[in-house]
Amino acid sequence: MEVDDDGEFAQEQEARRQAEVNLRRTTHVVTYPGGQAGAPILEHSEQAAPSHTLYQSSMVSADANAAEQNPYAPFATRIDWEVARWAKMRGPGSTAVTELLQIEGLTDALGLSFRTSAQLNAIIDNHLPSARPRFVRREVVIGGESFEFFVRDIIACTRALFGDPKFVGVLVLAPEQHYKDEARAIRVYFDMHTGDWWWCTQEKLEARRPGATVIPIIIASDKTQLTLFGSKTAYPVYMTIGNLPKEIRRKPSRRGQILLAYIPSTRLEHVASAASRRRMLANLYHVCLKHALAPLKKAGIDGIRIARGDGVLYRGHPIFAVHIGDYLEQILATGVKSGECPKCPIPRDEIGNQMDARELRQPRPVLDALALADDDPREFARACACEGVKPIRDPYWADLPYVHIYRSITPDILHQLYQGVIKHLLAWLKKTFGPEELDARCRRFPPNHHVRLFLQGITKLQRVPGKVHADICRFLLGLVVGLPIPGGYSSVRLVRAVRALLDFLYLAQYPAHTTETLMLLKNCLVRFHQNKDIFKTLGIRLHFKLPKLHSLDHYPLSITLFGTTDNYDTQNTERLHIDFAKDAYRATNRRNEFHQMTLWLERREKVLRHDVHVRWRLGQLAANEGHRQHAQQLIHITKNPSVKAVTFAKAAQDYGALYLRDALARFIVRYQHPTLTDAEVERALDTVVIRFRHVPVYHRMKFILEDAQELGIMEDTRDAAHARPQRKDKQGRPVPGRFDTVLANEGDGGEIGVHGYRVGRIRMLFRLPKRAVRDLFRHTVPPGHLAYVEWFTAFTQPDPVHGLYRVSRCRGDNGERLASVIDIRDIQRSCHLYPVFPPVVPRHWTHSNVLDECDNFYVSPYSDMHMFMTLL
Numbered sequence: 001m002e003v004d005d006d007g008e009f010a011q012e013q014e015a016r017r018q019a020e021v022n023l024r025r026t027t028h029v030v031t032y033p034g035g036q037a038g039a040p041i042l043e044h045s046e047q048a049a050p051s052h053t054l055y056q057s058s059m060v061s062a063d064a065n066a067a068e069q070n071p072y073a074p075f076a077t078r079i080d081w082e083v084a085r086w087a088k089m090r091g092p093g094s095t096a097v098t099e100l101l102q103i104e105g106l107t108d109a110l111g112l113s114f115r116t117s118a119q120l121n122a123i124i125d126n127h128l129p130s131a132r133p134r135f136v137r138r139e140v141v142i143g144g145e146s147f148e149f150f151v152r153d154i155i156a157c158t159r160a161l162f163g164d165p166k167f168v169g170v171l172v173l174a175p176e177q178h179y180k181d182e183a184r185a186i187r188v189y190f191d192m193h194t195g196d197w198w199w200c201t202q203e204k205l206e207a208r209r210p211g212a213t214v215i216p217i218i219i220a221s222d223k224t225q226l227t228l229f230g231s232k233t234a235y236p237v238y239m240t241i242g243n244l245p246k247e248i249r250r251k252p253s254r255r256g257q258i259l260l261a262y263i264p265s266t267r268l269e270h271v272a273s274a275a276s277r278r279r280m281l282a283n284l285y286h287v288c289l290k291h292a293l294a295p296l297k298k299a300g301i302d303g304i305r306i307a308r309g310d311g312v313l314y315r316g317h318p319i320f321a322v323h324i325g326d327y328l329e330q331i332l333a334t335g336v337k338s339g340e341c342p343k344c345p346i347p348r349d350e351i352g353n354q355m356d357a358r359e360l361r362q363p364r365p366v367l368d369a370l371a372l373a374d375d376d377p378r379e380f381a382r383a384c385a386c387e388g389v390k391p392i393r394d395p396y397w398a399d400l401p402y403v404h405i406y407r408s409i410t411p412d413i414l415h416q417l418y419q420g421v422i423k424h425l426l427a428w429l430k431k432t433f434g435p436e437e438l439d440a441r442c443r444r445f446p447p448n449h450h451v452r453l454f455l456q457g458i459t460k461l462q463r464v465p466g467k468v469h470a471d472i473c474r475f476l477l478g479l480v481v482g483l484p485i486p487g488g489y490s491s492v493r494l495v496r497a498v499r500a501l502l503d504f505l506y507l508a509q510y511p512a513h514t515t516e517t518l519m520l521l522k523n524c525l526v527r528f529h530q531n532k533d534i535f536k537t538l539g540i541r542l543h544f545k546l547p548k549l550h551s552l553d554h555y556p557l558s559i560t561l562f563g564t565t566d567n568y569d570t571q572n573t574e575r576l577h578i579d580f581a582k583d584a585y586r587a588t589n590r591r592n593e594f595h596q597m598t599l600w601l602e603r604r605e606k607v608l609r610h611d612v613h614v615r616w617r618l619g620q621l622a623a624n625e626g627h628r629q630h631a632q633q634l635i636h637i638t639k640n641p642s643v644k645a646v647t648f649a650k651a652a653q654d655y656g657a658l659y660l661r662d663a664l665a666r667f668i669v670r671y672q673h674p675t676l677t678d679a680e681v682e683r684a685l686d687t688v689v690i691r692f693r694h695v696p697v698y699h700r701m702k703f704i705l706e707d708a709q710e711l712g713i714m715e716d717t718r719d720a721a722h723a724r725p726q727r728k729d730k731q732g733r734p735v736p737g738r739f740d741t742v743l744a745n746e747g748d749g750g751e752i753g754v755h756g757y758r759v760g761r762i763r764m765l766f767r768l769p770k771r772a773v774r775d776l777f778r779h780t781v782p783p784g785h786l787a788y789v790e791w792f793t794a795f796t797q798p799d800p801v802h803g804l805y806r807v808s809r810c811r812g813d814n815g816e817r818l819a820s821v822i823d824i825r826d827i828q829r830s831c832h833l834y835p836v837f838p839p840v841v842p843r844h845w846t847h848s849n850v851l852d853e854c855d856n857f858y859v860s861p862y863s864d865m866h867m868f869m870t871l872l
Contacts, residue, residue: 009800012523017872019516020752022180024710027188030177036210037202038173041305041313048307051165052616055609058129071617074127076113081614083112084120088607093587094118124603131609132160132258135598138291140264142284143271147264149288150598154239155295155304157258158215158318161241164255165309166612171243173213173314175199180514189563190512190713192216192242197321197561201402205317212303213314216242217296218249220324220573221289221333223265226585234581234594235263237292238573242321246563247713250572252579255608259580259601262594263288282392285332289396296320300401320400323408324568326415327547333397334405335366335389341547343406343554345388352544354529355553356522360406361388367398410558410568411551417505418466420548422473425501426458428540432494433483435459440841441479446851447738448832449720450864451475453847466571474862477502478834481802481858485538493534495802500527506868508555511714513564518556525552634704635824637765637785641696642724646766648693654725655697655764656739657788659819661690664786667821668776671783692772698765698785699724703829708869717866721830723762723787736848739763743828744789753872759807759831759859760789761851765824783823790819792857804858805871806836831867833857 032038049057059074075081087097094117101107107115114120133156138149162171175198178188189195198214205212219239226232239260240249248256263285271277299318306316323333330342339348344358369383373393384391397405430438439457447453452471454461461468480498485491504524510517535541555565562568584597651657665688669681676684703719726737741761749756765787773782792807799806810818835845836856845853861871 009798009803013798013803013872015516016520017753019514019520020869020872022186022516023188023512023514024751025180027178027180027711028182028184030179030184032174032176032199032202034206034210037175037206038213038314039211041211041315048311048313050311051163051307051309052613053311055129055131055613059127071614074123077111079110080113083110084114084123085607085611087117087120088124088604094121121603124606128606128610130602130606131164132602132605133157134602137595140284140287142287143268143280145266145268145270147266147284148594149261149264149291150594151261151288151292152258153295154217154260154292155299155318157239157260158217158241158316159306161256161258162215162243162316163307163309165616166254167244167248167256168309170245170248171308172245173243175202175214185515187515187560188512188711189514189559190711191246192321192563192567195559195561195563197407198242201319201321204402208301209303211315213306213316215306215316215318216321217293217318218242218322218324218568219260219289219293219320220570220576221263221329222325222570222574222577224574224577224581226582232585233265234585234597235265236577236581237261237263237289238576238580241318242562242567245713246567247715250566250569252575257573257576259576261288261292262598279391282332282335282390283394286392286394286396290394290398293320293396293400297399297401320397320403321408322410322562322568323405324410324412324570324573326412326570327551330409330412333395334361334409335370335392335395336361337388337390339547340388341550342409343551346550348545351550352546354526358553360404360557363397363403363405367395370395370398407558407561410562411508411555411565413505413509413565413569414466414571414574416548416551417508418469418473421501421546421552422469422505423464424546424549425498426469426472426476428535429480429498430459431540432485432535432538433480434486437483437841438479440843441483441837442475444835444837444841444845444847444850445475445478446741446833446835446847447722448740448863449722449830450867451832455847473502473505474832474864475834475860477802477804477862478858478860481804481834482837482839484839487538489534489538492801493531497528497531497534499802500524500531502862504528504552506862506865508552508565509865510709510869511564511566512709512711513559518559521556635827636702636704637698637700637824641767642699643697645694646697646764651695651697651764651788654737655723655788656790657764657819658817660764660788660821663788663819663821665690667783667786671823672777672780688776690772691775692769695766695768698767701762701765701785701787701824701827705829705866708866714865717864719829719864719866721762721827723765736846738848739851741792741831741833741851742789743831744822745826745828747826749828752870754795754805757828758794759792759833759857760822761792762787762789762827763819764788785824786821787824787827788819788821790817795859799858802858804834804861806856806858807833808857809855829866830863831871832860832863834860 072078072081075084097117101115114123133152135150135152138151140147140149172191172193175193177199178194180186180188192198198216201214205214217239219237221237223233223235226234237260238257240257244256248254268277268280271280296318303315303317305313307313325333331338334342336342341351343360345361346358366387366389369387370392372380372383381391397403439459442454442457445453451474458472477498480495483491485494504521507517507521507524532544559565580601584600585593587600588596648661651660665685666681668688669676669684700720700722705717705719707714721740721742722738724738727735729735739761741759743757744760746756746758765785767785791810793810795805798804812818834857835850835854836858859871861868
């Protein structure tokens, strides 16, 4: 819906506020009926041995009795094991390790059982069990050439993840439906088991044979560059299981992902025809993935006996659920042509139009068309064209049970939003306003803990990664608000279009969604489509036939099927390239590299698994390692002050705390007598005697902000605010002072909304001297750290066009800045301000003085996700 007046905008704001409030309510959980879904196997009297016991029994040792007593076996001592772990996990290349060990007397002094890297490798290869399956080298012949294909047994990989002892307490075994109300009107989605796909798949399995445990298989494929120069590439395929919570799957350090295969990354340059080359590369891709996933066909239908890390057995059904990839991977997996939607059969001319998501493509007609590959070539080509797919011979997903590939293609925040729509939007804004004024504004935003400053501007950036686009989005709206469009056009529709896309971007990344927030997500897209024609009016765009823009229509459906987007975002899987491809390649001698890379990875996995076992033997592996601890709001300041003694005169000169003495006196009166009126406080000031001359001062305070959705699934937001005067760096160059702005609770502030909060600028963080505390607070609990804060005006109503709250600097009758001393416990978090720029930015403004030179600001809701969820 388009916002035309204050009334409609107020309704939109209220809907958003109510949706956020509902997210914080306790969920009502509906478990899968019958009690057999995800239940352990009970008809067998025996159970599998716990994974640590199996690991211990499979360890090869020359002296079994000695190994039983030595928790580091097969390594002789703790030092022996620590050096081995360092050499494989943190150490340099094998040559450097050997040279280090050859230092005369080193191995004897440390009592090491190996003297070279080769000897260490022999211990790992011969004595440590393989917790994860070995790679198998296969050959694929295509175009008359043979290519290496390294792959693992996907069933063994599934057993390794399901049976990892670290995941015993966190595995999800059955689907659930979560609601925010007893009437079951507001559905909640977060982890994969809360989506509809798992529930529907469970129904199909239970209809055949009750007692199934669904094991959703998630794969990700993406070609990556191995070298900075040259064209050496790798094509890794990763896998994980949806039974692991998403907070484990998206963190490489938790080892919830496994490298499944290296697909040949050839370009088939020996094939002359470009069309033939493309078809052969597509068929090579599907042949390799089909081989890797083939075991799922039988196992998905019949099930397998699979043990959890504590030995409890289940009848698991590993079923392919999600394929994570960028647009190129999506069209390659589905077989659709470039420029078209990999999920629905929308005509190219309608891509980018405002509409609800169309019905998805259906796999059966596509497979029927592809089945004609061995018949008349013309009929085959005609059938494929009719279904809108390329003529691939045998798609990898054709025989997999319960698979709907067009559902399995999921949203991609990195490439569809940051590297897609946002990248296009920045180009449109650059053409609209020109680079000069955009960069001038960009250089004059004040600093904030979450905001990266682009002091050289943003319009000349080249090859911008997704992380930088995310940084730009934090202040993008502030760039265009109030900036006149050349030619006299109104900027209202442009500002609304930018705000709509930013709202969609942040809402799409919510760690939990409800039926209401999904409607907000759809409304953001509607608002963008209603205002996007401003770019046509300005001559910036002729059309919006962008597949990545169209892909946003499918976000709500994917969230209802598979949970929120952080379950399958490529931002998480691309991070795996470092561990599983780039670092592995650097450890090789560049000859027959993929064989060396797989061997290097296997040895690292053995060392990591042995590390878990050693810590278990030593009793240091916490039983609830997989559980996330919910962190309440926490404020932290260093134990020792940054400056031990700052006088009142120095506070005014260096920190800008001009009225510190008077403000401190008012704070003392109010702290001792909180019920006094303002007039009574003024009369009581004469009773306060400040005998001390200096205070210890701190230059930074840190926050850990609570889960903004209160579901225990949102990661902690780490925040900080600085109050640091000008100084000189080690080279003697001046460094401007920094005094950040914060949100302060005036006493009745809630968890959501701006009521009861006020923006202030911290000028000084300090404590009272110990002697002063004893003199002033003899009969009350003394305060802790304090802050001298300059105030801005109270929140009123957000602007109906861009939705930002405007605040101004509070001044007295003589123009002086109004300030107070407050307890730092009243500071909620930092906040970022956009200056209210005039049409042409004053060139004497800088990022370091704009908070002093400008009096009017907008409060940014986009500095981080926590702020977006709470500043309503």
